Amino acid sequence: MSPDSIGPTLLIASPQMHDAFFEHTLVLLWHHDDEGAIGVVVNRPIEHPLSDVLVLGEGMPDVPSDDKSQVLWGGPVEGDAGTVITMGKVHDDEGWQLACGISVTRSQDALGRLLGEGAPLILCLGYAGWGPGQLDREIEAGGWLYTDIDPQLVFEVPAETRWVTALATLGLTPTTVWMQPISE
Numbered sequence: 588m589s590p591d592s593i594g595p596t597l598l599i600a601s602p603q604m605h606d607a608f609f610e611h612t613l614v615l616l617w618h619h620d621d622e623g624a625i626g627v628v629v630n631r632p633i634e635h636p637l638s639d640v641l642v643l644g645e646g647m648p649d650v651p652s653d654d655k656s657q658v659l660w661g662g663p664v665e666g667d668a669g670t671v672i673t674m675g676k677v678h679d680d681e682g683w684q685l686a687c688g689i690s691v692t693r694s695q696d697a698l699g700r701l702l703g704e705g706a707p708l709i710l711c712l713g714y715a716g717w718g719p720g721q722l723d724r725e726i727e728a729g730g731w732l733y734t735d736i737d738p739q740l741v742f743e744v745p746a747e748t749r750w751v752t753a754l755a756t757l758g759l760t761p762t763t764v765w766m767q768p769i770s771e
Contacts, residue, residue: 593619593722595685597740598626599732599753601766606730608663613749614715615672615741616722616733617683617691624722627661627670627691627711629741630749637710640669641698657746661711670714671698674738675706687736707742729766732757 598614600606609628616626633640637656661670671692677684682692692698701708717725725731734756744752754760 593624593726593733595683595687595736596733597629597736597753598722599734599750599757601730601732602761602764603766604730609715609730611750613753614662615689615691615736617685619722621719623719624717625714627659627672627714629659629661629672629709629711630746631660632746633658633660633712640710640712656707657709659709659711659746661713662715664714664716666713668713669693669698670711671701671708672711672741673701673706673708674742675701675704675708677701685736688738689736689741709742732759732764732766 595617598616600609600612604610612628613630614626615629616624618625635658637658640658673690677690677692677697681694681697682690684690740752
């Protein structure tokens with residue numbers, strides 16, 4: 588698969604990436620085309636429960652006291668806005684349904700409905716965005732690897748070990764991979 592044909596995927600920061608924002612990150616990338624790419628970091632927990640970060644408005648259900656939803660730092664863009672990753676369903680006008688069974692939404696209405704349904708969800712504050720060709724160049728420079736989205740990895744593996752676990756899906760460890768620029 589060439590970088591310009593990446594569909595929804597998990598981006599794995601190469602061990603050689605030393606960017607302050609993305610070192611040792613795992614990014615759920617749901618959009619990538621010739622106009623850019625967008626995703627959220629899924630392995631940087633924020634030490635606040637969902638009930639602390641949500642502004643509950645009219646029609647929004649309370650967060651159950653036993654809620655196990657994760658709150659993560661999703662990326663450096665729009666840090667005060669949230670993106671929800673869920674195993675629940677979202678309507679076409681609310682977000683994206685990925686083939687792997689994960690849905691992504693930025694809709695507050697969808698969030699309220701998902702909370703009411705008790706759907707497993709992750710709230711990511713901020714997101715990662717790339718301009719036209721930027722992600723392709725970063726992949727070609729050896730900054731990123733990619734693998735299929737695995738809902739179990741995203742929802743069940745502890746956030747702190749998702750990066751290493753994602754590398755392992757490719758048969759790699761942080762010490763056995765060395766990324767160099769692609770020179771074709």
